[in-house]
Amino acid sequence: MSEEKKINEEELMAAVEAILFTMGDSVETAKIAAAIQKTEKETRKIMERLMEKYSHEDCGLKIVELEDSFQMCTKGSTYEYLIQVASQPKKQVLTDVLLETLSIIAYKQPVTRTEIEAIRGVKCEHAINKLIEYNLVMEVGRLDALGRPLLFGTTEEFLRKFGVTSISELPKPDGDRVSEFKQEAEKEIGYYEENQEKNENQEKSEE
Numbered sequence: 001m002s003e004e005k006k007i008n009e010e011e012l013m014a015a016v017e018a019i020l021f022t023m024g025d026s027v028e029t030a031k032i033a034a035a036i037q038k039t040e041k042e043t044r045k046i047m048e049r050l051m052e053k054y055s056h057e058d059c060g061l062k063i064v065e066l067e068d069s070f071q072m073c074t075k076g077s078t079y080e081y082l083i084q085v086a087s088q089p090k091k092q093v094l095t096d097v098l099l100e101t102l103s104i105i106a107y108k109q110p111v112t113r114t115e116i117e118a119i120r121g122v123k124c125e126h127a128i129n130k131l132i133e134y135n136l137v138m139e140v141g142r143l144d145a146l147g148r149p150l151l152f153g154t155t156e157e158f159l160r161k162f163g164v165t166s167i168s169e170l171p172k173p174d175g176d177r178v179s180e181f182k183q184e185a186e187k188e189i190g191y192y193e194e195n196q197e198k199n200e201n202q203e204k205s206e207e
Contacts, residue, residue, distance in 0.1 A: 012036050013050050016043075020063065020072035028069045094134075101127040102136060106158070106170060110140050110151035128152060136161065 015036050019027060033043040047070055051063045060078045064071055074082060094102070101124050104116050116124045131137035140153040154167065164170060 009046065009049070012038070012046050013053070016046060016050055017072075020070060026066045026069040026071035030068075032070065097127050098130055102131055102154075102158075105131070105137055105152050106154050106167065109153035109167070110143075111153075112143055112149040112151055114149060116152075 016032060019032060019035060029040050029043055029047075032047075033040045036043065036046070038046070047063070047065075051065075053059075054062050054072075060075055061072055062075050064073060100120060101116060104119050105111055105128075108115065108119075113124060113128060116128070128137060132139075135155055135157040137152050137158070138155050139150050141151045142148040143151055159165060159167075162170075
């Protein structure tokens, strides 16, 4: 085998490694072949070399063939170590956006997403979902209004995290700012509900 051909094959093996690692799931042989611009027969030879490379005992990964596709995965011998990492609690990172959203929910609960967005001035669906995932916020019911939107409130985990036994122990926010936020929210909510009602009436008239 010439030096040029050897280097080229090593580069292709590296490319296939990157493909399998990035995709995570199994990748069809035809797709790998198309990516490295080789025939399926040539690709299979490259895969055989790559599988041999990963077959050594000192490697924690392996490449398996599933019907007409290949996948990179961990060896069974490493399972115990993976469980140790997976069982450790994930670090919860509260960004400024999450803290702002959480503060609004804590002080105005029960509160709808529309009210939160009216106060913040931006969409909050992702932030709310993240807070629910962190078990700091939960759904506490539905508002008895048009569309019956969900109401959100804080959890017991929120109290534990922030070292208080009840919501009443939270620091009192600035009264002027709260009044200002409340007025802005009421205006935005009224505008939203008015437009929603108009749209529903228009849809009914078109039916």
